[in-house]
Amino acid sequence: MSQKHFSSFIFASLLLVFATFSAQAEPVINQPAPLFSAATADGKTLNLADLHGKTVILEWTNHECPFVKKHYESGNIPNLQKQAAAQGVVWLQIISSAAGKQGFVDGETAKKVNAERGATPANTVFDPEGTIGKLYAATNTPQFFIINPEGVLLYKGAIDSIPSADQTDIAKAENYISEALVELAAGKSISKNTTKPYGCTVKYAS
Amino acid sequence: MTMKILHVLFIALLMGSMSFTTQAADSFAATDQVKVQLIASVDGVHSGDEILVGVQQLIIPHWHTYWKNSGDSGLPTTIDYELPKGATVSDILWPVPEHITLGPVTNYGYSHEVILLSKLKIPSDAVIGSAFAVKAKVKWLVCKEECIPQEADLQLDLPVLSAGVEGGHGSPLIANALAALPLDSPWQFSLHAKGEQLLLNAKGLAQRATFIKKIQFYPDEWGKVVHSAAQIQSVDGDSLQLQLKSGDAPLTQDAVLSGILAVTKETGNGSITRGYSVTVPLTAAPVSDSKDTAADLVLSSALLLALLGGLILNLMPCVFPVLSIKALSLIQHADKDPLHTRLHGWAYTAGIQLSFLLLGVLLIALKSGGAEIGWGFQFQSPLFVLLVAYLMFAVGLSLSGVFTIGGSIMGVGSNLANRSGYSGSFFTGVLASIVATPCTAPFMGAALGFALTQPPLIQIAVLQSLGFGLALPYLLLSHWPSLQRRLPKPGLWMERLKQGFAFPMYAASVWLVWVLAQQAGINAVAVALAGMVAIAFAAWLYEATKLSATTARFSGASVASVFLLVALLGGIVAINTLAATAQPDNVVSHDQHWEAYSAARLKELRAAGKPVFVNFTAAWCISCLVNEKVALSQQTVIDTFKNGGITYLKGDWTNRDAEITHILADFDRSGVPLYLFYPAGTAEKPVILPQILTPEIVTQTVSAIQAVAVINQ
Numbered sequence: 029m030s031q032k033h034f035s036s037f038i039f040a041s042l043l044l045v046f047a048t049f050s051a052q053a054e055p056v057i058n059q060p061a062p063l064f065s066a067a068t069a070d071g072k073t074l075n076l077a078d079l080h081g082k083t084v085i086l087e088w089t090n091h092e093c094p095f096v097k098k099h100y101e102s103g104n105i106p107n108l109q110k111q112a113a114a115q116g117v118v119w120l121q122i123i124s125s126a127a128g129k130q131g132f133v134d135g136e137t138a139k140k141v142n143a144e145r146g147a148t149p150a151n152t153v154f155d156p157e158g159t160i161g162k163l164y165a166a167t168n169t170p171q172f173f174i175i176n177p178e179g180v181l182l183y184k185g186a187i188d189s190i191p192s193a194d195q196t197d198i199a200k201a202e203n204y205i206s207e208a209l210v211e212l213a214a215g216k217s218i219s220k221n222t223t224k225p226y227g228c229t230v231k232y233a234s
Numbered sequence: 235m236t237m238k239i240l241h242v243l244f245i246a247l248l249m250g251s252m253s254f255t256t257q258a259a260d261s262f263a264a265t266d267q268v269k270v271q272l273i274a275s276v277d278g279v280h281s282g283d284e285i286l287v288g289v290q291q292l293i294i295p296h297w298h299t300y301w302k303n304s305g306d307s308g309l310p311t312t313i314d315y316e317l318p319k320g321a322t323v324s325d326i327l328w329p330v331p332e333h334i335t336l337g338p339v340t341n342y343g344y345s346h347e348v349i350l351l352s353k354l355k356i357p358s359d360a361v362i363g364s365a366f367a368v369k370a371k372v373k374w375l376v377c378k379e380e381c382i383p384q385e386a387d388l389q390l391d392l393p394v395l396s397a398g399v400e401g402g403h404g405s406p407l408i409a410n411a412l413a414a415l416p417l418d419s420p421w422q423f424s425l426h427a428k429g430e431q432l433l434l435n436a437k438g439l440a441q442r443a444t445f446i447k448k449i450q451f452y453p454d455e456w457g458k459v460v461h462s463a464a465q466i467q468s469v470d471g472d473s474l475q476l477q478l479k480s481g482d483a484p485l486t487q488d489a490v491l492s493g494i495l496a497v498t499k500e501t502g503n504g505s506i507t508r509g510y511s512v513t514v515p516l517t518a519a520p521v522s523d524s525k526d527t528a529a530d531l532v533l534s535s536a537l538l539l540a541l542l543g544g545l546i547l548n549l550m551p552c553v554f555p556v557l558s559i560k561a562l563s564l565i566q567h568a569d570k571d572p573l574h575t576r577l578h579g580w581a582y583t584a585g586i587q588l589s590f591l592l593l594g595v596l597l598i599a600l601k602s603g604g605a606e607i608g609w610g611f612q613f614q615s616p617l618f619v620l621l622v623a624y625l626m627f628a629v630g631l632s633l634s635g636v637f638t639i640g641g642s643i644m645g646v647g648s649n650l651a652n653r654s655g656y657s658g659s660f661f662t663g664v665l666a667s668i669v670a671t672p673c674t675a676p677f678m679g680a681a682l683g684f685a686l687t688q689p690p691l692i693q694i695a696v697l698q699s700l701g702f703g704l705a706l707p708y709l710l711l712s713h714w715p716s717l718q719r720r721l722p723k724p725g726l727w728m729e730r731l732k733q734g735f736a737f738p739m740y741a742a743s744v745w746l747v748w749v750l751a752q753q754a755g756i757n758a759v760a761v762a763l764a765g766m767v768a769i770a771f772a773a774w775l776y777e778a779t780k781l782s783a784t785t786a787r788f789s790g791a792s793v794a795s796v797f798l799l800v801a802l803l804g805g806i807v808a809i810n811t812l813a814a815t816a817q818p819d820n821v822v823s824h825d826q827h828w829e830a831y832s833a834a835r836l837k838e839l840r841a842a843g844k845p846v847f848v849n850f851t852a853a854w855c856i857s858c859l860v861n862e863k864v865a866l867s868q869q870t871v872i873d874t875f876k877n878g879g880i881t882y883l884k885g886d887w888t889n890r891d892a893e894i895t896h897i898l899a900d901f902d903r904s905g906v907p908l909y910l911f912y913p914a915g916t917a918e919k920p921v922i923l924p925q926i927l928t929p930e931i932v933t934q935t936v937s938a939i940q941a942v943a944v945i946n947q
Binding site: 092093094095129130158161162165167168184185191192193194222224225226227228229230231232233 | 339457
């Protein structure tokens with residue numbers, strides 16, 4: 029090991045040391061989004077790091093939650109999923125419901141539920157331990173996070189501006205996800221990057 | 235005729251259906267979970283009156299509805315009043331909510347019963363003798379684990395009375411509802427920002443602190459304050475201070491924080507909670523505002539603590555051998571050339587200071603715009619653990635004499651005597667900085683916590699002070715011939731000692747591999763050990779061929795490099811994969827005298843007024859493990875906990891854990907260990923114990939505080 033290599037090794041180590049000093053408790057906008065790896069509905073394992081190079085939308089969901097139903101039955105989320113897919117954005121549903129709690133499903137059921145409601149996410153990620161949910165401090169279903177191709181968190185919050193379980197409010201509301209997709213497609217930054225999420229509490233194993 | 239009958243029938247039907255709708259819009263309605271009732275403060279109204287109307291919700295056990303700020307999830311109840319023309323109604327006057335937690339999620343709402351009042355102004359042209367119809371469309375979300383949105387249409391008809399006729403007492407529930415509303419605060423509030431914290435001061439509240447069981451601030455709006463963050467209290471003179479954590483939509487300077495301060499007092503028969511309205515602008519902290527919290531240090535003491543922390547770092551099991559070897563090399567130089575010796579001391583110091591400067595700059599860069607650091611730098615990185623394990627092992631091999639770097643890189647490894655290159659000393663300093671960092675040494679916690687909330691220059695100053703503390707012993711030795719003379723005479727024993735010091739290094743790498751096992755599972759251990767074999771082989775090959783002919787030396791060095799590369803890259807790739815899939819296993823030992831920490835459990839125990847001892851620890855933190863072994867696992871301590879009815883909670887921070895990071899930040903710490911003791915009953919802030927524990931420190935602190943708590947009650 030030459031002196032130069034040794035120095036760069038030391039430098040790398042120091043970087044790592046400092047990664048520990050600067051750790052944040054929750055994901056912060058314009059900071060690297062936490063990585064995870066978990067089982068998916070198609071029976072495989074998804075590693076977020078593998079999606080480096082693509083914009084990723086994380087949608088915390090629970091198909092039995094009335095707020096989630098509002099946005100699926102109205103076609104709002106299915107439309108957003110199509111809009112995302114059309115511009116090459118990877119849409120991941122994440123289910124953090126613990127085993128036996130509302131919204132907890134197996135891969136087959138997840139696929140069936142999505143087929144029934146015309147949903148076309150890129151994949152569904154299972155997080156029954158709540159590890160990913162807690163990593164992102166996800167509290168609601170639905171709740172959204174948008175990560176850019178470099179792995180940096182760009183958005184966290186609600187689907188739209190009117191917190192209610194009433195489908196008729198969707199048309200009146202400002203749709204934050206749709207706006208974000210438009211802004212991203214135009215190469216702009218997301219103007220409202222943090223909004224108040226609303227919905228059902230994520231059913232963590234408590 | 236038939237036409238007439240049909241006509242009459244039609245009218246009858248119409249009237250029938252009309253009366254049916256009136257009945258449906260009753261003043262009562264019920265779902266499976268909630269009974270709602272529209273009530274008023276009077277039985278009849280006069281034109282121009284201001285009355286109170288409200289909706290009572292009776293909620294079945296375990297379910298709840300929400301306050302105007304529902305917290306992390308949920309939805310506030312809404313009431314849309316439809317009133318005769320000219321009448322006006324106020325927003326809901328919200329009673330003091332409850333704090334409801336579900337796992338990591340905090341909600342503000344109501345269980346069992348709540349009455350949501352509004353003020354209603356009757357128009358001055360209300361016709362005497364007519365019915366004043368109050369219609370209310372009530373929408374609410376009721377949740378237990380699952381949530382159900384519900385709504386009801388309610389109607390209450392109040393006769394419009396002529397002046398002089400008594401309006402009556404209305405619903406008896408109104409009085410209860412008024413009693414549950416927040417009061418104007420008798421205390422003067424002020425609000426200052428400190429890093430990520432918001433410090434809410436209530437002047438005058440502390441005088442009554444002994445009767446107070448619990449204090450909770452409920453912010454009116456989402457995003458101003460992190461709902462789930464612990465609200466740490468402290469007392470400064472007659473002010474009581476609550477430490478809140480700034481949320482996702484933080485307050486700007488002079489913006490107003492509003493909410494309710496709920497104060498629960500202990501009385502003869504049970505506890506009573508009263509809410510007080512808070513409306514306070516965020517202002518700059520007064521200059522003279524020196525606080526009494528342990529971590530709120532003034533710069534000079536932070537620097538001093540950092541210096542002390544640095545000094546103590548020298549005694550860390552991994553650092554000590556490195557330094558002792560370095561110190562021993564002085565013996566050789568001592569008599570020959572004092573200047574030479576001093577320059578070595580300064581080169582070593584420079585190595586350390588530069589490392590810490592680099593750390594400081596990186597820290598600031600990370601804090602100010604971490605995006606450029608990029609993808610993959612993870613908290614409590616197993617990769618870092620692996621690399622340090624390798625480094626320790628390599629240093630150990632070098633001490634054992636398996637290889638010596640011909641040049642001058644590792645001042646520790648090669649022959650001690652003829653060390654002319656100052657770069658050797660310099661890199662020993664760098665090495666010492668690295669091996670010292672995995673664990674927060676005593677005194678460092680508070681100093682680093684302080685540093686992280688300060689402007690860049692102060693951060694760097696604190697880190698530099700820490701580094702100087704680390705460098706100081708050797709620097710002094712190099713400058714003080716009389717100290718050098720106290721060192722024993724050189725001889726073969728030095729070589730033996732050097733070889734002996736290899737073993738703490740091996741032990742350190744064993745410990746790191748054990749940490750790795752906790753983080754990334756058993757396969758990571760295999761990867762790490764295989765990597766070490768490769769490193770050992772590379773070292774041996776390098777050494778064996780070092781003095782051979784050029785070709786042999788070249789091929790030896792190349793093969794050695796390949797092996798080293800395999801060890802490093804293979805380790806990095808494998809550990810990243812393994813760590814991502816590793817599941818933390820919660821092995822519970824049969825004689826365990828502690829419980830796993832969770833914010834909810836702590837809250838529950840505190841709410842019950844039980845004393846709690848909290849230990850935040852991590853497998854990679856050596857002082858944590860030592861404290862657990864020599865103090866917290868001792869029978870005297872276990873007995874003290876048991877006899878005092880103290881619950882011992884242990885929070886494991888080995889891997890990233892947002893909940894614990896939160897708590898640490900609440901105490902201005904950036905790392906473990908952190909020991910907290912919450913005495914029984916009172917709502918006082920916890921006592922922070924020192925970072926080095928003995929059984930006596932724990933038992934005496936606990937007993938003393940328990941005694942005080944009893945007196946105060």
